[in-house]
Amino acid sequence: MTAEQKKSWEIRLEDLTLGYEDKVVLNKINASIPGGKISVILGSSGGGKSTLLRHLVGLRRPMSGKIILDKYDMFAMPDKEFRALRRRMGMLFQDGALLGSMNLADNVALPLREHTSLPEEVIREVVLYNLDLVGLAQAADYYPNELSGGMRKRAGLARAMVAAPPILLCDEPTSGLDPINSGQMDALLLNLKEQNPDMTIVVVSHDIESLFTIADHVMILHGGGIAFNGTLEELKNTQDQFLKRFLDRETIYEESRKEEHRSLRPETQEEVRNALDKWLGRN
Protein backbone atom coordinates (compact mmCIF):
# COMPACT_ATOMS: atom_id res chain seq x y z
CA MET A 1 0.00 0.00 0.00
CA THR A 2 1.30 3.45 -0.86
CA ALA A 3 1.52 6.29 1.61
CA GLU A 4 -1.22 8.12 -0.28
CA GLN A 5 -3.70 5.31 0.20
CA LYS A 6 -2.70 4.68 3.76
CA LYS A 7 -3.72 7.93 5.35
CA SER A 8 -7.24 8.54 6.47
CA TRP A 9 -9.98 10.23 4.47
CA GLU A 10 -11.66 13.40 5.65
CA ILE A 11 -15.13 14.37 4.40
CA ARG A 12 -16.05 18.04 3.92
CA LEU A 13 -19.50 19.39 3.19
CA GLU A 14 -19.54 22.83 1.53
CA ASP A 15 -22.75 24.85 1.19
CA LEU A 16 -24.51 21.58 0.74
CA THR A 17 -28.25 21.63 0.02
CA LEU A 18 -30.01 18.27 -0.10
CA GLY A 19 -33.58 17.32 -0.79
CA TYR A 20 -36.12 15.53 -2.92
CA GLU A 21 -37.78 17.08 -5.96
CA ASP A 22 -39.13 20.33 -4.55
CA LYS A 23 -38.53 19.65 -0.87
CA VAL A 24 -35.33 20.84 0.78
CA VAL A 25 -34.25 18.60 3.65
CA LEU A 26 -30.89 20.12 4.58
CA ASN A 27 -30.13 23.71 3.63
CA LYS A 28 -26.63 25.07 2.91
CA ILE A 29 -24.77 23.09 5.51
CA ASN A 30 -21.04 23.42 6.06
CA ALA A 31 -19.17 20.89 8.12
CA SER A 32 -16.26 18.55 8.14
CA ILE A 33 -16.14 14.97 9.30
CA PRO A 34 -12.64 14.10 10.49
CA GLY A 35 -10.71 11.21 8.96
CA GLY A 36 -9.72 8.17 10.99
CA LYS A 37 -12.40 8.71 13.63
CA ILE A 38 -15.87 7.43 14.42
CA SER A 39 -18.33 10.22 13.76
CA VAL A 40 -21.94 9.88 14.83
CA ILE A 41 -24.66 11.84 13.05
CA LEU A 42 -27.60 12.42 15.32
CA GLY A 43 -30.96 14.00 14.72
CA SER A 44 -34.68 13.65 15.14
CA SER A 45 -36.65 11.28 12.89
CA GLY A 46 -37.08 12.82 9.47
CA GLY A 47 -34.22 15.21 10.19
CA GLY A 48 -32.36 14.10 7.08
CA LYS A 49 -29.78 11.67 8.44
CA SER A 50 -30.42 8.93 5.91
CA THR A 51 -30.68 11.57 3.20
CA LEU A 52 -27.23 12.88 4.07
CA LEU A 53 -25.79 9.37 4.06
CA ARG A 54 -27.30 8.55 0.68
CA HIS A 55 -25.61 11.64 -0.73
CA LEU A 56 -22.29 10.87 0.92
CA VAL A 57 -22.23 7.52 -0.80
CA GLY A 58 -23.27 9.07 -4.11
CA LEU A 59 -26.68 7.45 -4.51
CA ARG A 60 -28.22 10.88 -5.04
CA ARG A 61 -26.81 14.16 -6.25
CA PRO A 62 -27.04 17.24 -4.06
CA MET A 63 -29.28 20.13 -5.14
CA SER A 64 -26.32 22.43 -4.74
CA GLY A 65 -22.99 22.59 -2.94
CA LYS A 66 -20.15 20.12 -2.74
CA ILE A 67 -19.12 16.99 -0.94
CA ILE A 68 -15.34 16.73 -0.82
CA LEU A 69 -13.64 13.47 0.02
CA ASP A 70 -10.05 14.06 0.96
CA LYS A 71 -9.30 16.39 -1.95
CA TYR A 72 -11.75 15.09 -4.54
CA ASP A 73 -14.98 16.95 -5.29
CA MET A 74 -17.29 13.94 -5.58
CA PHE A 75 -19.90 15.29 -7.96
CA ALA A 76 -17.56 17.23 -10.23
CA MET A 77 -15.71 14.14 -11.42
CA PRO A 78 -16.09 12.15 -14.62
CA ASP A 79 -18.26 9.12 -14.09
CA LYS A 80 -15.39 6.65 -14.21
CA GLU A 81 -13.40 8.39 -11.49
CA PHE A 82 -16.54 8.95 -9.46
CA ARG A 83 -17.13 5.22 -9.42
CA ALA A 84 -13.52 4.56 -8.56
CA LEU A 85 -13.90 6.93 -5.64
CA ARG A 86 -17.10 5.26 -4.53
CA ARG A 87 -15.32 1.92 -4.40
CA ARG A 88 -13.48 3.39 -1.44
CA MET A 89 -16.71 3.43 0.52
CA GLY A 90 -18.54 0.62 2.23
CA MET A 91 -22.08 1.07 3.40
CA LEU A 92 -24.18 -0.74 5.95
CA PHE A 93 -27.83 -0.18 5.11
CA GLN A 94 -30.53 0.14 7.72
CA ASP A 95 -31.80 -3.42 7.33
CA GLY A 96 -28.60 -4.89 5.91
CA ALA A 97 -29.90 -4.86 2.30
CA LEU A 98 -28.53 -8.36 1.69
CA LEU A 99 -29.61 -9.93 -1.57
CA GLY A 100 -32.51 -12.22 -0.77
CA SER A 101 -31.60 -14.75 -3.44
CA MET A 102 -28.18 -15.59 -1.99
CA ASN A 103 -26.96 -17.06 1.26
CA LEU A 104 -24.75 -15.05 3.61
CA ALA A 105 -21.45 -16.39 2.28
CA ASP A 106 -22.38 -15.51 -1.32
CA ASN A 107 -23.64 -12.11 -0.23
CA VAL A 108 -20.38 -11.30 1.49
CA ALA A 109 -18.35 -12.74 -1.37
CA LEU A 110 -20.22 -10.69 -3.98
CA PRO A 111 -17.94 -7.63 -4.17
CA LEU A 112 -14.86 -9.86 -4.45
CA ARG A 113 -16.42 -12.16 -7.05
CA GLU A 114 -17.57 -9.22 -9.17
CA HIS A 115 -14.45 -7.10 -9.02
CA THR A 116 -11.47 -9.39 -8.49
CA SER A 117 -10.19 -12.56 -10.07
CA LEU A 118 -9.19 -14.11 -6.75
CA PRO A 119 -9.39 -17.90 -6.72
CA GLU A 120 -12.45 -19.40 -5.06
CA GLU A 121 -10.53 -20.81 -2.04
CA VAL A 122 -9.12 -17.40 -1.21
CA ILE A 123 -12.53 -15.77 -1.46
CA ARG A 124 -14.02 -18.48 0.75
CA GLU A 125 -11.33 -17.88 3.35
CA VAL A 126 -11.78 -14.08 3.34
CA VAL A 127 -15.55 -14.46 3.56
CA LEU A 128 -15.38 -16.82 6.51
CA TYR A 129 -12.89 -14.53 8.23
CA ASN A 130 -15.23 -11.56 7.83
CA LEU A 131 -18.29 -13.52 8.92
CA ASP A 132 -16.36 -14.73 11.93
CA LEU A 133 -15.48 -11.14 12.76
CA VAL A 134 -19.17 -10.29 13.06
CA GLY A 135 -19.94 -13.56 14.86
CA LEU A 136 -21.79 -15.24 12.00
CA ALA A 137 -19.36 -17.93 10.85
CA GLN A 138 -21.92 -20.60 11.79
CA ALA A 139 -24.62 -18.92 9.69
CA ALA A 140 -22.72 -18.77 6.40
CA ASP A 141 -25.20 -21.03 4.61
CA TYR A 142 -28.34 -19.29 5.83
CA TYR A 143 -30.45 -17.03 3.64
CA PRO A 144 -31.17 -13.47 4.81
CA ASN A 145 -34.85 -14.17 5.52
CA GLU A 146 -33.84 -16.95 7.91
CA LEU A 147 -31.97 -14.50 10.15
CA SER A 148 -32.93 -12.00 12.83
CA GLY A 149 -32.67 -8.26 12.21
CA GLY A 150 -29.48 -8.01 14.24
CA MET A 151 -27.83 -10.84 12.33
CA ARG A 152 -28.79 -9.23 9.01
CA LYS A 153 -27.20 -5.97 10.10
CA ARG A 154 -24.03 -7.71 11.15
CA ALA A 155 -23.90 -9.62 7.87
CA GLY A 156 -24.41 -6.31 6.04
CA LEU A 157 -21.43 -4.98 7.96
CA ALA A 158 -19.33 -8.00 6.95
CA ARG A 159 -20.21 -7.36 3.31
CA ALA A 160 -19.39 -3.67 3.59
CA MET A 161 -16.02 -4.55 5.15
CA VAL A 162 -14.96 -7.31 2.78
CA ALA A 163 -13.38 -4.91 0.30
CA ALA A 164 -11.54 -3.11 3.15
CA PRO A 165 -12.88 0.39 2.37
CA PRO A 166 -11.18 3.43 3.92
CA ILE A 167 -14.60 4.96 4.54
CA LEU A 168 -17.43 3.07 6.21
CA LEU A 169 -20.95 4.50 6.41
CA CYS A 170 -23.56 2.92 8.67
CA ASP A 171 -27.27 3.77 8.70
CA GLU A 172 -28.72 3.18 12.16
CA PRO A 173 -26.66 0.10 13.04
CA THR A 174 -28.39 -0.29 16.40
CA SER A 175 -31.98 0.71 15.66
CA GLY A 176 -34.52 -2.02 16.24
CA LEU A 177 -32.04 -4.15 18.18
CA ASP A 178 -32.35 -5.33 21.76
CA PRO A 179 -29.78 -3.97 24.25
CA ILE A 180 -27.55 -7.04 23.94
CA ASN A 181 -27.44 -6.90 20.16
CA SER A 182 -26.94 -3.12 20.26
CA GLY A 183 -24.04 -3.57 22.63
CA GLN A 184 -22.52 -6.19 20.34
CA MET A 185 -22.86 -3.87 17.36
CA ASP A 186 -21.13 -1.05 19.25
CA ALA A 187 -18.34 -3.39 20.26
CA LEU A 188 -18.01 -4.54 16.67
CA LEU A 189 -17.60 -0.99 15.39
CA LEU A 190 -15.02 -0.25 18.07
CA ASN A 191 -13.12 -3.44 17.18
CA LEU A 192 -13.14 -2.48 13.52
CA LYS A 193 -11.79 0.92 14.44
CA GLU A 194 -9.02 -0.64 16.50
CA GLN A 195 -7.98 -2.95 13.68
CA ASN A 196 -8.19 -0.22 11.04
CA PRO A 197 -6.99 2.96 12.77
CA ASP A 198 -7.13 4.93 9.50
CA MET A 199 -10.68 4.08 8.67
CA THR A 200 -13.22 6.92 8.66
CA ILE A 201 -16.46 5.61 10.12
CA VAL A 202 -19.69 7.60 9.89
CA VAL A 203 -22.60 6.27 11.90
CA VAL A 204 -26.14 7.59 11.67
CA SER A 205 -28.08 6.95 14.83
CA HIS A 206 -30.52 8.20 17.36
CA ASP A 207 -29.28 5.89 20.02
CA ILE A 208 -27.85 8.19 22.70
CA GLU A 209 -26.33 5.33 24.64
CA SER A 210 -24.37 4.07 21.69
CA LEU A 211 -23.34 7.65 20.93
CA PHE A 212 -21.52 7.88 24.26
CA THR A 213 -19.94 4.46 23.72
CA ILE A 214 -18.54 4.78 20.24
CA ALA A 215 -18.33 8.43 19.14
CA ASP A 216 -15.15 10.46 18.77
CA HIS A 217 -16.94 13.17 16.87
CA VAL A 218 -20.62 14.17 16.83
CA MET A 219 -22.81 16.02 14.36
CA ILE A 220 -26.40 16.91 15.24
CA LEU A 221 -28.89 17.77 12.52
CA HIS A 222 -31.92 19.82 13.38
CA GLY A 223 -34.45 21.85 11.45
CA GLY A 224 -32.65 21.59 8.12
CA GLY A 225 -29.30 22.67 9.50
CA ILE A 226 -26.47 21.59 11.76
CA ALA A 227 -27.12 22.19 15.45
CA PHE A 228 -23.78 20.89 16.61
CA ASN A 229 -20.55 19.65 15.08
CA GLY A 230 -17.67 18.83 17.39
CA THR A 231 -16.04 16.24 19.59
CA LEU A 232 -17.90 14.14 22.11
CA GLU A 233 -16.10 15.99 24.94
CA GLU A 234 -17.33 19.33 23.64
CA LEU A 235 -20.86 18.00 23.45
CA LYS A 236 -20.75 16.68 27.01
CA ASN A 237 -19.61 20.07 28.29
CA THR A 238 -22.03 22.14 26.26
CA GLN A 239 -24.09 24.83 27.94
CA ASP A 240 -26.54 25.05 25.06
CA GLN A 241 -30.08 24.41 26.38
CA PHE A 242 -31.32 22.78 23.19
CA LEU A 243 -28.41 20.32 23.04
CA LYS A 244 -28.72 19.47 26.69
CA ARG A 245 -32.38 18.68 26.23
CA PHE A 246 -31.55 16.61 23.19
CA LEU A 247 -29.19 14.40 25.15
CA ASP A 248 -31.29 14.18 28.25
CA ARG A 249 -34.47 12.18 27.96
CA GLU A 250 -35.27 12.81 31.59
CA THR A 251 -36.15 16.51 31.13
CA ILE A 252 -38.25 15.81 28.06
CA TYR A 253 -40.10 13.13 29.98
CA GLU A 254 -40.78 15.51 32.87
CA GLU A 255 -42.02 18.20 30.50
CA SER A 256 -44.28 15.85 28.59
CA ARG A 257 -45.79 14.52 31.81
CA LYS A 258 -46.82 18.03 32.79
CA GLU A 259 -48.55 18.76 29.50
CA GLU A 260 -52.32 19.13 29.72
CA HIS A 261 -54.37 16.91 27.43
CA ARG A 262 -58.05 17.47 26.71
CA SER A 263 -60.30 14.62 27.70
CA LEU A 264 -63.34 13.04 26.04
CA ARG A 265 -66.74 14.64 26.65
CA PRO A 266 -68.66 12.80 29.42
CA GLU A 267 -71.54 11.89 27.07
CA THR A 268 -69.10 10.32 24.59
CA GLN A 269 -67.40 8.40 27.37
CA GLU A 270 -70.77 7.10 28.55
CA GLU A 271 -71.85 6.10 25.04
CA VAL A 272 -68.60 4.30 24.24
CA ARG A 273 -68.65 2.48 27.60
CA ASN A 274 -72.19 1.26 26.96
CA ALA A 275 -71.31 0.06 23.48
CA LEU A 276 -68.25 -1.79 24.74
CA ASP A 277 -70.22 -3.33 27.62
CA LYS A 278 -72.73 -4.65 25.16
CA TRP A 279 -70.02 -6.06 22.92
CA LEU A 280 -68.25 -7.75 25.83
CA GLY A 281 -71.52 -9.08 27.20
CA ARG A 282 -71.20 -7.22 30.51
CA ASN A 283 -74.51 -6.13 31.97
Add this chain to the structure above:
Amino acid sequence: MVLGLQGYNALSTVGSEGMLGTLIALGLVRELGPVLTAIMITGRAGSAMTAEIGVMRISEQLDALEVMDINPYAFLIAPRMLASLIVFPLLTSVFNVVGILGGYFTGVYLLGLNGGIYLHRVQSAVEFDDLFLCFIKSLLFALIVSSVCCFKGFFTHMRTDSAGPEAVSKATTSAVVLSCILILVFDYVATTFFI
Protein backbone atom coordinates in the same frame (compact mmCIF):
# COMPACT_ATOMS: atom_id res chain seq x y z
CA MET B 1 -60.23 -27.79 -27.81
CA VAL B 2 -62.68 -24.91 -27.68
CA LEU B 3 -61.20 -23.85 -30.96
CA GLY B 4 -62.01 -27.37 -32.16
CA LEU B 5 -65.66 -27.14 -31.11
CA GLN B 6 -66.24 -23.65 -32.39
CA GLY B 7 -64.30 -24.27 -35.55
CA TYR B 8 -66.24 -27.46 -36.21
CA ASN B 9 -69.52 -25.62 -35.78
CA ALA B 10 -68.52 -22.77 -38.01
CA LEU B 11 -67.03 -25.00 -40.68
CA SER B 12 -69.96 -27.39 -40.68
CA THR B 13 -72.33 -24.56 -41.61
CA VAL B 14 -70.49 -24.29 -44.90
CA GLY B 15 -69.96 -28.00 -45.11
CA SER B 16 -66.18 -28.09 -44.82
CA GLU B 17 -65.55 -29.83 -41.47
CA GLY B 18 -62.57 -31.46 -43.09
CA MET B 19 -60.68 -28.19 -42.88
CA LEU B 20 -60.66 -28.30 -39.08
CA GLY B 21 -57.02 -29.39 -38.99
CA THR B 22 -55.98 -26.45 -41.12
CA LEU B 23 -57.93 -23.99 -39.01
CA ILE B 24 -56.54 -25.21 -35.73
CA ALA B 25 -52.96 -25.56 -36.86
CA LEU B 26 -52.74 -22.16 -38.51
CA GLY B 27 -54.72 -20.41 -35.76
CA LEU B 28 -52.43 -21.82 -33.14
CA VAL B 29 -49.11 -21.46 -34.85
CA ARG B 30 -49.66 -18.00 -36.25
CA GLU B 31 -51.62 -16.30 -33.49
CA LEU B 32 -52.95 -18.05 -30.44
CA GLY B 33 -49.84 -20.02 -29.56
CA PRO B 34 -47.41 -17.12 -29.16
CA VAL B 35 -50.01 -14.66 -27.80
CA LEU B 36 -51.67 -16.88 -25.21
CA THR B 37 -48.36 -18.36 -24.09
CA ALA B 38 -46.92 -14.88 -23.65
CA ILE B 39 -49.93 -13.74 -21.65
CA MET B 40 -49.77 -16.81 -19.44
CA ILE B 41 -46.04 -16.37 -18.79
CA THR B 42 -46.66 -12.70 -18.00
CA GLY B 43 -49.14 -13.67 -15.32
CA ARG B 44 -46.98 -16.41 -13.91
CA ALA B 45 -43.35 -15.26 -14.26
CA GLY B 46 -43.51 -11.63 -15.37
CA SER B 47 -45.42 -10.54 -12.29
CA ALA B 48 -42.90 -12.41 -10.15
CA MET B 49 -40.02 -10.55 -11.85
CA THR B 50 -41.59 -7.16 -11.15
CA ALA B 51 -42.42 -8.04 -7.56
CA GLU B 52 -38.96 -9.46 -6.88
CA ILE B 53 -37.08 -6.51 -8.34
CA GLY B 54 -39.53 -4.08 -6.73
CA VAL B 55 -38.89 -5.61 -3.32
CA MET B 56 -35.16 -5.33 -3.98
CA ARG B 57 -35.69 -1.65 -4.68
CA ILE B 58 -37.65 -0.82 -1.55
CA SER B 59 -35.39 -2.89 0.71
CA GLU B 60 -32.35 -0.96 -0.57
CA GLN B 61 -30.84 -4.06 -2.22
CA LEU B 62 -30.52 -2.21 -5.53
CA ASP B 63 -28.83 0.70 -3.74
CA ALA B 64 -26.44 -1.78 -2.15
CA LEU B 65 -25.58 -3.14 -5.61
CA GLU B 66 -24.89 0.39 -6.82
CA VAL B 67 -22.65 1.14 -3.86
CA MET B 68 -20.74 -2.08 -4.57
CA ASP B 69 -20.35 -0.81 -8.14
CA ILE B 70 -22.24 -3.79 -9.56
CA ASN B 71 -24.20 -2.96 -12.68
CA PRO B 72 -27.82 -3.99 -12.03
CA TYR B 73 -28.55 -4.28 -15.75
CA ALA B 74 -25.89 -6.91 -16.22
CA PHE B 75 -26.47 -8.52 -12.83
CA LEU B 76 -30.26 -8.66 -12.66
CA ILE B 77 -31.94 -7.70 -15.88
CA ALA B 78 -29.81 -9.34 -18.58
CA PRO B 79 -30.13 -12.88 -17.14
CA ARG B 80 -33.90 -12.51 -16.93
CA MET B 81 -34.11 -11.34 -20.54
CA LEU B 82 -31.92 -14.20 -21.67
CA ALA B 83 -34.01 -16.73 -19.77
CA SER B 84 -37.17 -15.29 -21.32
CA LEU B 85 -35.68 -15.54 -24.81
CA ILE B 86 -35.07 -19.24 -24.22
CA VAL B 87 -38.29 -20.09 -22.42
CA PHE B 88 -40.85 -18.24 -24.54
CA PRO B 89 -40.22 -20.18 -27.80
CA LEU B 90 -40.05 -23.48 -25.90
CA LEU B 91 -43.32 -22.99 -24.08
CA THR B 92 -44.97 -21.66 -27.23
CA SER B 93 -44.05 -24.91 -29.03
CA VAL B 94 -45.45 -26.94 -26.16
CA PHE B 95 -48.63 -24.87 -26.27
CA ASN B 96 -48.97 -25.45 -30.03
CA VAL B 97 -48.48 -29.20 -29.79
CA VAL B 98 -50.94 -29.53 -26.91
CA GLY B 99 -53.44 -27.34 -28.78
CA ILE B 100 -53.20 -29.45 -31.92
CA LEU B 101 -53.63 -32.65 -29.91
CA GLY B 102 -56.60 -31.06 -28.15
CA GLY B 103 -58.12 -30.28 -31.54
CA TYR B 104 -57.53 -33.90 -32.55
CA PHE B 105 -59.31 -35.11 -29.43
CA THR B 106 -62.32 -32.86 -30.00
CA GLY B 107 -62.54 -33.41 -33.71
CA VAL B 108 -61.86 -37.13 -33.88
CA TYR B 109 -63.25 -38.52 -30.63
CA LEU B 110 -66.08 -36.11 -29.87
CA LEU B 111 -67.20 -35.02 -33.32
CA GLY B 112 -66.26 -38.08 -35.31
CA LEU B 113 -63.91 -36.65 -37.92
CA ASN B 114 -61.35 -38.85 -39.62
CA GLY B 115 -58.08 -38.67 -37.65
CA GLY B 116 -55.89 -39.24 -40.66
CA ILE B 117 -57.45 -36.35 -42.53
CA TYR B 118 -57.09 -34.05 -39.51
CA LEU B 119 -53.40 -34.79 -39.18
CA HIS B 120 -52.87 -34.54 -42.89
CA ARG B 121 -54.50 -31.10 -42.90
CA VAL B 122 -52.33 -30.01 -40.00
CA GLN B 123 -49.22 -31.21 -41.75
CA SER B 124 -49.97 -29.62 -45.10
CA ALA B 125 -51.26 -26.34 -43.65
CA VAL B 126 -48.25 -25.34 -41.61
CA GLU B 127 -45.37 -24.07 -43.68
CA PHE B 128 -41.93 -22.93 -42.74
CA ASP B 129 -43.03 -19.27 -42.87
CA ASP B 130 -45.73 -19.92 -40.27
CA LEU B 131 -43.29 -21.54 -37.88
CA PHE B 132 -40.83 -18.74 -38.48
CA LEU B 133 -43.49 -16.13 -37.70
CA CYS B 134 -44.41 -18.03 -34.55
CA PHE B 135 -40.76 -18.14 -33.48
CA ILE B 136 -40.19 -14.44 -34.19
CA LYS B 137 -43.33 -13.49 -32.30
CA SER B 138 -42.38 -15.50 -29.26
CA LEU B 139 -38.92 -13.86 -29.21
CA LEU B 140 -40.52 -10.44 -29.59
CA PHE B 141 -42.93 -11.12 -26.74
CA ALA B 142 -40.07 -12.41 -24.60
CA LEU B 143 -38.28 -9.09 -25.03
CA ILE B 144 -41.44 -7.09 -24.34
CA VAL B 145 -42.49 -9.00 -21.23
CA SER B 146 -39.05 -9.26 -19.64
CA SER B 147 -38.16 -5.62 -20.23
CA VAL B 148 -41.53 -4.22 -19.15
CA CYS B 149 -41.61 -6.37 -16.02
CA CYS B 150 -37.98 -5.75 -15.04
CA PHE B 151 -38.16 -2.00 -15.55
CA LYS B 152 -41.47 -1.58 -13.76
CA GLY B 153 -39.87 -3.29 -10.78
CA PHE B 154 -36.63 -1.38 -11.14
CA PHE B 155 -38.38 2.00 -11.08
CA THR B 156 -40.79 1.16 -8.26
CA HIS B 157 -39.38 4.05 -6.22
CA MET B 158 -40.22 6.55 -8.98
CA ARG B 159 -43.94 5.93 -8.62
CA THR B 160 -45.80 9.04 -7.59
CA ASP B 161 -49.06 7.35 -6.58
CA SER B 162 -47.66 5.26 -3.76
CA ALA B 163 -44.53 4.26 -1.85
CA GLY B 164 -43.10 1.21 -0.11
CA PRO B 165 -44.82 -2.19 -0.36
CA GLU B 166 -47.91 -0.61 -1.88
CA ALA B 167 -45.79 0.68 -4.75
CA VAL B 168 -44.54 -2.87 -5.40
CA SER B 169 -48.07 -4.16 -5.76
CA LYS B 170 -49.05 -1.27 -8.03
CA ALA B 171 -45.91 -1.78 -10.12
CA THR B 172 -46.73 -5.47 -10.49
CA THR B 173 -50.28 -4.79 -11.62
CA SER B 174 -49.24 -2.16 -14.10
CA ALA B 175 -46.44 -4.36 -15.46
CA VAL B 176 -48.89 -7.17 -16.20
CA VAL B 177 -51.44 -4.84 -17.79
CA LEU B 178 -48.86 -3.02 -19.91
CA SER B 179 -47.24 -6.31 -21.01
CA CYS B 180 -50.56 -7.74 -22.14
CA ILE B 181 -51.48 -4.62 -24.07
CA LEU B 182 -48.08 -4.48 -25.74
CA ILE B 183 -48.29 -8.18 -26.61
CA LEU B 184 -51.57 -7.61 -28.45
CA VAL B 185 -50.33 -4.45 -30.16
CA PHE B 186 -47.07 -5.99 -31.33
CA ASP B 187 -48.86 -9.18 -32.37
CA TYR B 188 -50.84 -7.05 -34.78
CA VAL B 189 -47.73 -5.22 -35.96
CA ALA B 190 -45.77 -8.44 -36.49
CA THR B 191 -48.64 -10.06 -38.35
CA THR B 192 -49.05 -7.13 -40.76
CA PHE B 193 -45.35 -7.30 -41.52
CA PHE B 194 -45.56 -10.94 -42.52
CA ILE B 195 -48.72 -10.98 -44.58
